[in-house]
Amino acid sequence: MSAVLNFLIRRREAGxxxxxxxxxxxxxxxxxxxLTLDSLRIVLLLTPLIMIGAMGQMMVIVARHVxxxxxxxxxxxxxxxxxxFRYMPDMPWFLCFPLSIGTGMLLGFVxxxxxxxxxxxxxxxxxxxxxxxxxxxxxxSNAKQIDRQYVPSILKxxxxxxxxxxxxxxxxxxxxxxxxxxxxxxxxxxGRQIFALGSNPVAAPLRGINVTQVTLLVFTLSxxxxxxxxxxxxxxxxxxxxxxxGAGFExxxxxxxxxxxxxxxxxxxxxxxxxxxxxxxGCVGAALPxxxxxxxxxxxxxxxxxxVALLIDRLVRAQGNRGVTQRAGASS
Amino acid sequence: MTDTTATPREAAAxxxxxxxxxxxxxxxxxxxxxxxIFIGSQISPYFLDVAYILKSFTLYAEFGMVAxxxxxxIIAGEIDLSPAANMALSAAIFAFAQANxxxxxxxxxxxxxAGVLMGVFNAFMVIALQIPSIIVTIGTLTAYRGLAQVLAGxxxxxxxEWYIGIDKVMVLGIPLPVVIFIILSxxxxxxxxxxxxxxxxxxxxxxxxxARYAGVRAKRIKAALFILMGFMSAVAGLMTASRLGSVRYDxxxxxxxxxxxxxxxxxxxxxGGRGTILGTFLAAWLLVIVSTGMIVANWLxxxxxxxxxxxxxVSIIAxxxxxxxxxx
Numbered sequence: 001m002s003a004v005l006n007f008l009i010r011r012r013e014a015g016x017x018x019x020x021x022x023x024x025x026x027x028x029x030x031x032x033x034x035l036t037l038d039s040l041r042i043v044l045l046l047t048p049l050i051m052i053g054a055m056g057q058m059m060v061i062v063a064r065h066v067x068x069x070x071x072x073x074x075x076x077x078x079x080x081x082x083x084x085f086r087y088m089p090d091m092p093w094f095l096c097f098p099l100s101i102g103t104g105m106l107l108g109f110v111x112x113x114x115x116x117x118x119x120x121x122x123x124x125x126x127x128x129x130x131x132x133x134x135x136x137x138x139x140x141s142n143a144k145q146i147d148r149q150y151v152p153s154i155l156k157x158x159x160x161x162x163x164x165x166x167x168x169x170x171x172x173x174x175x176x177x178x179x180x181x182x183x184x185x186x187x188x189x190x191g192r193q194i195f196a197l198g199s200n201p202v203a204a205p206l207r208g209i210n211v212t213q214v215t216l217l218v219f220t221l222s223x224x225x226x227x228x229x230x231x232x233x234x235x236x237x238x239x240x241x242x243x244x245x246g247a248g249f250e251x252x253x254x255x256x257x258x259x260x261x262x263x264x265x266x267x268x269x270x271x272x273x274x275x276x277x278x279x280x281x282g283c284v285g286a287a288l289p290x291x292x293x294x295x296x297x298x299x300x301x302x303x304x305x306x307x308v309a310l311l312i313d314r315l316v317r318a319q320g321n322r323g324v325t326q327r328a329g330a331s332s
Numbered sequence: 333m334t335d336t337t338a339t340p341r342e343a344a345a346x347x348x349x350x351x352x353x354x355x356x357x358x359x360x361x362x363x364x365x366x367x368x369i370f371i372g373s374q375i376s377p378y379f380l381d382v383a384y385i386l387k388s389f390t391l392y393a394e395f396g397m398v399a400x401x402x403x404x405x406i407i408a409g410e411i412d413l414s415p416a417a418n419m420a421l422s423a424a425i426f427a428f429a430q431a432n433x434x435x436x437x438x439x440x441x442x443x444x445x446a447g448v449l450m451g452v453f454n455a456f457m458v459i460a461l462q463i464p465s466i467i468v469t470i471g472t473l474t475a476y477r478g479l480a481q482v483l484a485g486x487x488x489x490x491x492x493e494w495y496i497g498i499d500k501v502m503v504l505g506i507p508l509p510v511v512i513f514i515i516l517s518x519x520x521x522x523x524x525x526x527x528x529x530x531x532x533x534x535x536x537x538x539x540x541x542x543a544r545y546a547g548v549r550a551k552r553i554k555a556a557l558f559i560l561m562g563f564m565s566a567v568a569g570l571m572t573a574s575r576l577g578s579v580r581y582d583x584x585x586x587x588x589x590x591x592x593x594x595x596x597x598x599x600x601x602x603x604g605g606r607g608t609i610l611g612t613f614l615a616a617w618l619l620v621i622v623s624t625g626m627i628v629a630n631w632l633x634x635x636x637x638x639x640x641x642x643x644x645x646v647s648i649i650a651x652x653x654x655x656x657x658x659x660x
Contacts, residue, residue, distance in 0.1 A: 066466065118649045121602055123411070123466050124592065125645060131589050132641030138634030242634075251474045254467075264467045296481045296581075303475025307457070310471060314461050 012261030012316070016276040020283060027287040034290055044167070045159070047282040048174035049074075049236065051275065052229040053253040054260070055181040056108075056222030058274045061257055062185075063218045064198045064266030065122035069111060070226040070253060072133035074246030077103035078230030079137045082146030082240035093152040096234075101227040107133055108223015112216040122219075130250075138242045146240040159236045170232050175275075177225070182271040194218060199267030248299065255302045256281050258309040265317075281305070355658050357599020357651045358611040364597075365614055368621040376628045379621070386510055388624040389617070390499035390575065393509035394419070394568035395587050396616035399594035400513075400520050401564045403612040405557050406595055407524075409537040409604030412561050413469040414454060416587030417476035419569030420579075422447040424480040426570055427489035427579035436492065444566045450476060451562015455555040473588065481581040488578040498574040509571055513616070521609035529553070537604030593640060594619055596647045601655055 028035040053070055060067045080103045081096035107129070114125045158169040185191040193214050197204040205211050229249075234240055260277025262269030284301060372379035379385065389396075398415045405412050426443025430436055450472070457468040501508040524530035535543040536550045543550050573579045596602065597618060598611030622643070626636045 066470070068470075114645060118652065120645075120648055120652070123413075124596070124602055124648055127413075127589060127592060128641040128644035130641070131586070131637045131644075135634040135636070135638030135641065138632065139638070143632070143634065251470070254470060255474075258467070264464060294485075296485055297478070299474055300478025300482050303471055303473070303478045306471035307468075307475060310457065310463050310468065311461070314463055 013270065013273045013276055015312075016260065016273060016280060020276065020280050023280070023283055023287070027283075027291065031287075031290045034287060039286055039290075041161075041167075042286045043279065043282040044171050045236075046285045047278050048170045049229050049232050049249070050252050050256050050281060051174040051278045052177050052225050052232060053249060054256045054274050054278050055177055055271070056218075056225035057250075057253045057257050058260070058262050058269055058271070059181070059185070059194055059218045060122075060222050061254075061262050061264060062198045062266060062269045063194050063215060064201060065115070065215070065218070066126070066254070067108075067111065067122065067219065067222050068126040068250050069107070069129040069133055070222060070229075071246040071249035072130050072137065073104050073107045073223050073226040074230045074233060074249050075240075075242065076107065076133045076137045076140075076230075077101070077227035078233050078240045078245050079141050079146070079242060081231060081234060082150065083140065085152060086146055086150045089150075093154060096155070096231055097228075100231045101224050104227020104230065105220050105224040108220045108226070109216065111223065112219030115219065116212045116215050134243075134247075137245075141240075141242045143242055145242065146234075148238045151234050151238050151240075155231070155235045156238050159232075170235055173232075177228070178271055178275050185271065190214065190217065195267055197266075201266075251299070251302050251306070252281065255305045255309070258313065259305055261313075263313055263317075264310070277309075351658070355654065357654050358608060358614060360650060360654065361598055361611055361614040361618060365618045365621065368618055368625065372621055372625045372628070375625060378628065379625070383505075385620065385624070386507055387499075389513075389620045390507045390509045392590065392616060392620050392623070393499075393507075393513045394572050394575075394584070395590045396513050396594060396612075397516055398561070398564050398568050398587075399591040399612050399616060400516055400609055401557070401561050402591050403595045403598065403600050403607055403609060404520065404524060404533055405561055406600050406602065407537045407604060407607045408533045408554055408557055409540060410458060410465040410554060410557070411469065411592075412454065412465065412558065413588045413592075414450070414472040414476055415561060415565040415568075415591060416584040417473045417480070418447055418450045418562060418565035419572060419584040419587065420480040420581055421450065421476040421483070421569075422566035423569035423573040423579045423583050424484045424489070424581060427491055427573060428483050430491065431489050436495065440570060443570050444563065447562045447564075447566020447569065448559060449562070450565070451559040454562065455558035458558065459551050459555045477581065477585075480583075484579060484581045486581075488580040490578050491573055495574055496577040498571055509575070512571075517609055517613040521613070524609050533557070534605055537601075537606075539605075589640060589644065590619065593644045593647070596644055596651065599651050599654070601651060602648055606655060 024035065033039065053074070057067060057070060077100040081100045084091055084096060084099060085093070111122070111126055111129055114120060115122050161168055185194065193204070193209045196207065196209055197211060197214050201211070230246070233245055256277040257269075257274055258264060258277075259280060260269070260275070261273035281302075284305075285298070288295070288297065369379060398419070402412060402415065422443045425446045426439050429442050430439035434442065454465075454469060454472055457463050457472075458465045499507050499509055503511045524533065532543065532548045532553055535546065535548055536553060540550050569583065572583055576583070594615045595607070595612050598607065598613070598615035600607030600611065622639070623636065626639065
């Protein structure tokens with residue numbers, strides 16, 4: 001029994017997978033309609049935004065930083081595209097992709113620049129830019145919402161089940177991003193450098209890793225992905241609101257990332273784990289209305305998820321250390 | 333190489349006394365404060381009216397009280413982002429209890445106790461389990477605010493008529509929250525500056541390992557600071573409830589920015605070991621002047637948010653710069 005438990009804790013992905021299955025069975029016993037394809041679709045529709053954000057946040061946390069500003073970056077870059085839809089309807093709609101992703105990149109780059117140039121802790125910088133970017137969103141939009149009629153229907157249709165694929169396009173897109181992140185982190189030199197930097201920030205520069213470059217890159221990527229998530233938001237909900245769009249996004253994403261087994265001490269994390277973490281949050285989100293639990297509990301759940309994930313992370317570290325000391329004891 | 337005593341550090345010239353006294357972040361805060369009052373008085377004559385400033389300060393006194401304790405937490409090398417959420421949850425628990433027939437004194441005690449418990453939980457996660465305080469308090473920030481939302485729903489819970497209006501109570505012509513803030517500043521300033529306990533906090537923040545070797549009970553002191561933080565947040569939450577007359581789950585929403593900003597503007601070093609209560613005290617007044625100035629100048633709330641965000645980043649850059657130049 002303890003061997004099974006040990007395996008589940010060591011192979012975090014397996015552990016989360018079991019958690020998802022147990023959770024679905026638990027809900028399915030009470031509400032059988034939860035175990036249908038229809039609710040799978042609901043689960044998947046809840047996840048693309050968090051998935052895209054989580055890929056960026058995962059890289060940031062692996063590099064031993066944290067990015068609190070992603071919700072505001074999402075809001076601001078969605079608003080930039082929304083403004084284009086509203087005031088320049090003649091422009092081709094797909095320009096929103098370079099526009100929003102570019103905005104996100106720029107904002108993320110500013111975060112990275114402040115952190116690397118002045119050697120400031122990411123948490124304080126992104127707490128500042130969280131408010132700065134949110135304020136800018138209000139200023140550029142004049143505090144007006146971009147309503148449904150302005151968002152191009154072709155963009156909105158990306159979140160509807162497409163006739164050929166039966167699954168909304170944005171779900172494919174979010175999984176494609178996850179695959180690309182996997183390739184980037186596991187099979188490129190700079191991807192491995194992110195892990196090296198997070199595992200040991202002191203040793204990384206001694207191994208010839210350009211810390212400034214890598215740090216700038218993870219924050220820029222996190223910003224770019226949040227920008228893409230901004231378009232997904234406009235596609236999914238059909239509007240962009242200066243105060244609501246992306247508010248609290250950072251907490252959902254951090255919850256998904258830490259439950260997915262990305263260690264807050266840096267250097268440890270897998271794309272598969274993060275994807276499963278996102279799916280677990282999606283299942284919880286889809287199950288709440290079915291179980292008759294009011295939406296006001298959502299934040300409490302995200303918060304508890306983060307705390308539980310931290311406890312598990314701590315447990316894993318304790319196990320790992322014990323393994324090391326046991327081995328050391330055996331050899332002596 | 334034979335003479336190891338004359339390292340370059342020791343060979344550096346001794347800084348003149350005026351340099352030590354004047355070139356420090358608190359001086360910057362003080363100069364900015366004077367500048368703020370001057371600019372403010374150009375915008376509106378209200379800024380020279382002490383009563384008006386004191387009245388404006390009641391809006392920030394609660395955050396200011398928490399920021400004083402936060403300063404000590406940051407000096408000890410940790411951070412706490414959860415106090416604003418703690419304020420909301422302890423106020424919600426208090427309001428919920430009294431709305432369900434619990435007698436007022438008991439309800440107040442329950443609210444304060446809840447705040448202390450939240451502090452204990454933070455301390456348990458950070459000190460007993462050794463999880464970084466940054467991420468723990470991001471988690472508890474979400475969880476506490478979420479629980480407040482569960483408890484209060486979308487409604488606002490009224491508090492009894494006699495409990496409302498702590499900011500209208502005057503002591504010698506000064507609103508009560510401001511008096512509490514000033515007394516607290518003096519007490520905490522003395523504790524941090526003059527007592528062994530206070531000096532040990534600096535030592536922990538400068539080098540925790542050497543502090544432990546020097547016999548400082550670092551874990552115990554840090555735990556005490558987190559619990560004090562929880563208690564102070566609850567007091568602030570209950571005072572805010574009295575000022576607003578009702579409790580909603582979004583009480584003090586985003587307050588962590590203001591609190592961290594007060595500590596940073598006051599020259600607290602984000603990596604620990606440096607900073608003073610005097611700095612945070614001055615920074616609280618500076619923030620009130622700046623915020624009130626922006627309101628009087630009719631700036632949009634969004635612009636004010638931007639300014640506060642920029643101010644936070646600029647203040648840590650400036651503080652780090654001053655420390656890097658003066659206290660190597």
